[in-house]
Amino acid sequence: MTRSEQFSHTSFQAALVSLSLDRASALPLHQQLTEALRDLVLSGRAPAGARLPSSRQLAQELSVSRVTTLTALEQLVAEGYLETRRGAGTFVAHDLPRAAPAVGAPADLPAPQPPQPYAPLSPAIPDLAGFPHADWARHLERAWRAPEPGLLARPDPLGWPPLRAAIAAHLEGWRGLRCAPAQVIITSGASESFDLIARALFAPGDTVAIEDPAFPPMRHALTRAGLALHPLRVDAEGLPVDALPARMRGAVVTPSRSYPLGTTLPLPRRLALLDHAARAGAWVIEDDYDSEFRYTGQPLPALASLDHAGRVIYVGSFSKTLSPALRLGYMVAPPRALPLLQQAIAAAGPRASLVPQPALAAFMAQGGFATHLRRMRRLYAERQRALIHALAPLADLLQVAPDPAGMHLVCPLTPACPLGDHDIARRAARAGLGLRALSAYFDGPEAPQGLVLGYAGFNADTLRDAAATLAAILRHP
Amino acid sequence: MTRSEQFSHTSFQAALVSLSLDRASALPLHQQLTEALRDLVLSGRAPAGARLPSSRQLAQELSVSRVTTLTALEQLVAEGYLETRRGAGTFVAHDLPRAAPAVGAPADLPAPQPPQPYAPLSPAIPDLAGFPHADWARHLERAWRAPEPGLLARPDPLGWPPLRAAIAAHLEGWRGLRCAPAQVIITSGASESFDLIARALFAPGDTVAIEDPAFPPMRHALTRAGLALHPLRVDAEGLPVDALPARMRGAVVTPSRSYPLGTTLPLPRRLALLDHAARAGAWVIEDDYDSEFRYTGQPLPALASLDHAGRVIYVGSFSKTLSPALRLGYMVAPPRALPLLQQAIAAAGPRASLVPQPALAAFMAQGGFATHLRRMRRLYAERQRALIHALAPLADLLQVAPDPAGMHLVCPLTPACPLGDHDIARRAARAGLGLRALSAYFDGPEAPQGLVLGYAGFNADTLRDAAATLAAILRHP
The missing domain is CATH 1.10.10.10 (Winged helix-like DNA-binding domain superfamily/Winged helix DNA-binding domain)
Structure with missing residues (x-):
């Protein structure tokens, strides 16, 4: 010893x-x-x-x-x-570690910080203060206090049936899209929808046309699934449908408002797209991300409402209409795609929590959701005007024009602007702003320079202060 | 015309x-x-x-x-x-479709059926009637009626900080695992955890050892990610650690109770596994799926509590301790794995809803969760006894023995049993039972024949009736 x-x-x-x-x-x-x-x-x-x-x-x-x-x-x-x-x-016993230091020194890890408010001008953020919290809390409490038997049964992996019915009714009224509740699939949001679609409807290596610019997380989800993306630069009317590859297996499009530019795909292009997809035996994924918020004119009905060949999968979400914290989205699938998507969900396991689903179903069925959308539409229209007003002094550097819809403005830089958009976005982030560089949404060369400025989630004071901060960045780079 | x-x-x-x-x-x-x-x-x-x-x-x-x-x-x-x-x-206008049949004839699709109760003897189903609904509904209502600012801020993709702290405290008390809240990552359940781990910590083609038998959805998640699985048949002491491949990049193990057999990996094998992983630079994924429910003796602390090299990722879930409807699970990651997992979550977008998280954090912090676990532990122990009693008349066909832990019994078929386990499972499914064939969990040849019988989610009457139905199937095939 x-x-x-x-x-x-x-x-x-x-x-x-x-x-x-x-x-x-x-x-x-x-x-x-x-x-x-x-x-x-x-x-x-x-x-x-x-x-x-x-x-x-x-x-x-x-x-x-x-x-x-x-x-x-x-x-x-x-x-x-x-x-x-x-x-x-x-x-x-022998074979025991002599000393047992704490696992990876966890005590040294600082506690997680409380979540920080969204940075002003972040796009795609709804007004969360305006969320009808009291109503929502009451619906949650009612649904779960003495839950109906179906809520304690084996959950349908496609979602809580009354919520699927409520979404079908919403889509008919707001998006001109008639579908059966059985066609509605609840997901944890658009990202999961894209993941499921990529896995259920495509094989690695499949050619899928996408718009350029496009929503980067969508691009990542499809890339992760091994799909061969074929970006097509949008023109003044949106996706150049004539340029779709003949052998494409799918196309992901934002026909209501091309993301982030906001161009509406006109009817002839819609019909040509559907025709091309039907002939190619391809799936069309319609990402309808914020069309509930249209301030002037009426929206074109969803592309899916024109789909007589059963090739369009419609993707929607409550992240922008209610809150990203819900983590609820949905797809509307044509009957022939349903079994494929159902299989993919069963294999991966569902992700969407059942907890908010009965509350949201009741909130929608009792009209609370439509009322909220109308309130938010008025509010966002005001906020867009407030942002445009606040940006007026920057007219020599930024092209600012009203947008009939949406939650953000796209403002091209003028030739007089002393900084590139990536540089502006970097400096803005350091100053606590959440604006984005327009060119970051583009895949191909010669991306236009501009700023994507979210206004929906921020009140007039915040927008005015943010515009002043942006002015300081642009005037004194 | x-x-x-x-x-x-x-x-x-x-x-x-x-x-x-x-x-x-x-x-x-x-x-x-x-x-x-x-x-x-x-x-x-x-x-x-x-x-x-x-x-x-x-x-x-x-x-x-x-x-x-x-x-x-x-x-x-x-x-x-x-x-x-x-x-x-x-x-x-021209260029319009002549006739416009309803999209894929949605009217023909039957409405989704209300969810059906879990089939008796389904494994891994908790007692949902015993869920503390009134408490839970009150926590939901309180959390969301006038939400604290952090709940309306940009959500931390790793989860609501108070819930992460509550889980860290739970693991220390119940699983002997000391970790910092910053090491806890909230997911939508074990399936998402496996998906994230596969993507964050491995590259396609990496060799990952798994147990045989194993949880099939885990196997699917890793296969989907392109990993090269190396199944090792468990023996009387669990995973044969000596047989681990030298070049493995990871191993997925159930050391507390090998799934579904229930074998506990003894300490020498645990240490050898950790040692092998440290030398191979491999990750060990500890799937601790139901160890809160131990009826006799004390559980071994989690494998992760022995991990001094920072190589173990601990995977847990609330699906079995509370309800699969929550869709909440968690991982505990060593500091070096945190940035990799965080990046994977940010890229894919979080899936776990924020709605239940503050309610669950309060439920745990106020002791409701521990009380619930103790109540369920007593209830499940009784139910296991009830099932064993109900199966007694089948002693010539099924080997039935008490299990010190868990939510299901594994009952090998005796040579006198007239049917194979797949055949029994098929007939049982037709008769409305949710039991599983033991051999279905195996990957390699010569899988043992047996039945996996879940008891936790079903009361004594249901278990007795189910045993009678099973007897009828086995006696009069």
């Missing part, structure tokens, strides 16, 4: 004797003893090979019953921390 | 005149007219090239103002359904 081993043994005996068990604790004594002994082993104070007192001795020293010490020792033998040698007693 | 075209035109004029607008509707008249005319075009009753009455004539015929008809006609021209020819009037 080396000196340090001897010291260890002494320290072990001392530790053993000084073990204190809490008789007032709810934890049984044998369990307390098991844990204390295990700690001694794992902390290295009980070195490998050290002999333990017998269960009888230990019971005497600790003033507990022998059942308590026997139970604890047997448990630790079963766990492998201790070993018995016939006739010789109980020993700390 | 052919006869059928003439008929169409006549029918169109008739349809136009008989258009009825609802003056009591909340929808403005011009919008009603727009929709009615669009329907006529899309349904084919207004054939391409058909001339419309002038806005003045239409206004007279429908007894509405001319502003109404002008607005509607202009909208439809803008949408491309109608076209004007200078001096000649307004016509239904």
Whole structure:
């Protein structure tokens, strides 16, 4: 026995004797003893090979019953921390780590910070203060206080049926899209929808046309799935349908408002797109991301409403109409795509929580959602005007024009602007602004320079201050 | 004009005149007219090239103002359904589909069925009637009625910080695992955790050892990610650690209870596994799926609590401890894996809804979760006894033995059993039972024959009836 081993043994005996068990604790004594002994082993104070007192001795020293010490020792033998040698007693097992530092020093990790407010001018953020919290909390409470039997049953992986029906009704009224509730699939948002579509309807290597510019996370989801993306630069009327590849297996489009530019795909192009898809046997994914918010004129009905060949999958979300915190989105699939999507969901397991679904179904069925959308539409129209007003002094650097719809403005840089859009976005981020560089949405060369400025989630004061900060960046680079 | 075209035109004029607008509707008249005319075009009753009455004539015929008809006609021209020819009037546009059958005949799709109760003997189903609904509904209502600012801010993609702290505290008390809240990542369940781990920590083609048998959805998630799985048949002590491939990049293990057999990996194998992983630079994924439910003896602390090299990712879930409807799970990652997992979540977008997170954090912090677990532990122990009792008459066909933990029994078939386990599972499914064939969990050859019988989610009466149904299947095949 080396000196340090001897010291260890002494320290072990001392530790053993000084073990204190809490008789007032709810934890049984044998369990307390098991844990204390295990700690001694794992902390290295009980070195490998050290002999333990017998269960009888230990019971005497600790003033507990022998059942308590026997139970604890047997448990630790079963766990492998201790070993018995016939006739010789109980020993700390070999093959144990000598010292047990805390796992990766977790104590050094700072606690997670409370979430920070969205940075002003971040696009795609709804007004969260205007969310009807009291209503929503009441719907949550009612749905779950004494849940109806279906909520405690095996969840339908496609979503809570009343919510699917409520979404079908919403789409008919707001997007001119008639569909059966059975065609509506609830997901945890557009990202999951894209993941599922990529996996269910395509094989790696399939050619899928997308718009350029496009929503970067959508591009990432399809790339991750191994699809061969074929970006087509949008023109003044949106996706150049004539340029669609003949052998495409799919196309992802934003016909209501090309993202982020806001161009509406006119009817002849819509029909040509559907025709091309039908002939190619391709799927068309319609990403209808913010068309509930149209301020002047009427929206064209969803592309899916023109789909007589059953090739369009419509993708929607509550992230922009209600809150990104819900993590609820949906797809409307033609009957022939339903079994494929259903299979993909069953294989991966559903992601959408059931908790908000009955509350949202009731909120929609009772008209709360439509009322909220109309309120937000008025509010966002005002906020767009406020932002345009606040940007007026920058007219020499930014082209600012009203947009009949949406939650953000796209403002091209004028030739007089002293900075590129990436540079502006970087400086703006440092100044606490969430605006984006327009060119970041583009894939191909010669991306136009501009700023994407979200206004929906920010009140007039915040927008005015943000515009002033932006002015300072542009005027004094 | 052919006869059928003439008929169409006549029918169109008739349809136009008989258009009825609802003056009591909340929808403005011009919008009603727009929709009615669009329907006529899309349904084919207004054939391409058909001339419309002038806005003045239409206004007279429908007894509405001319502003109404002008607005509607202009909208439809803008949408491309109608076209004007200078001096000649307004016509239904060409390039429109002649007939517009309903999209994939949605009306033919039956409405989604209400979710059905879980089939008796389904494994991994908790007691949902025993879920503390009133408490839970109150927590939901409180959290969202007047949400604290952090709930309306940019959500942390790793989860609501108070929930991460509550999970860290739970793991220390229940699983002997000390970790910092910053190491806890909230997901929508174990499936998403496996997806993220596969993407964040491995590259396609990486060798990952898994147990055989194993949880099939886990196997699917890793296969989908392109990993090269290396299944190792478990023996009486669980994973044969000596057989781990030298070049493995990872291993997915169930050390607390090998799935579905329930074997506990003894300490020497745990240490050897960690040692092997550290030398191979591999990640160890610990799937700790139901260890809160131990009825006799004490659980070994989580494998992750022994991990001094920072190589273990601990995967847990609330699907079995509370409800699969929550869609909430978590990972505990060593500091070096955190940035990789964080990046993967940011790229794919988070899936876990924020709605249940503050309610669950409060439920855990106030002790409701621990109380619930203790109640369920007592209940499940009783139910296991009830199932064993109910299966006693089948002792010649099924080996039934108590299990010190878990939510299901694994019962090997005796040589006298007249049917194979797949055959039994098929017949049982037809009879409304949710039991599983043991061999279905195996990947390699010579899978043992047996039944996996879930008891946690079903009361004693249901278990008795289910055992009787099973007896009928086995006795009179």
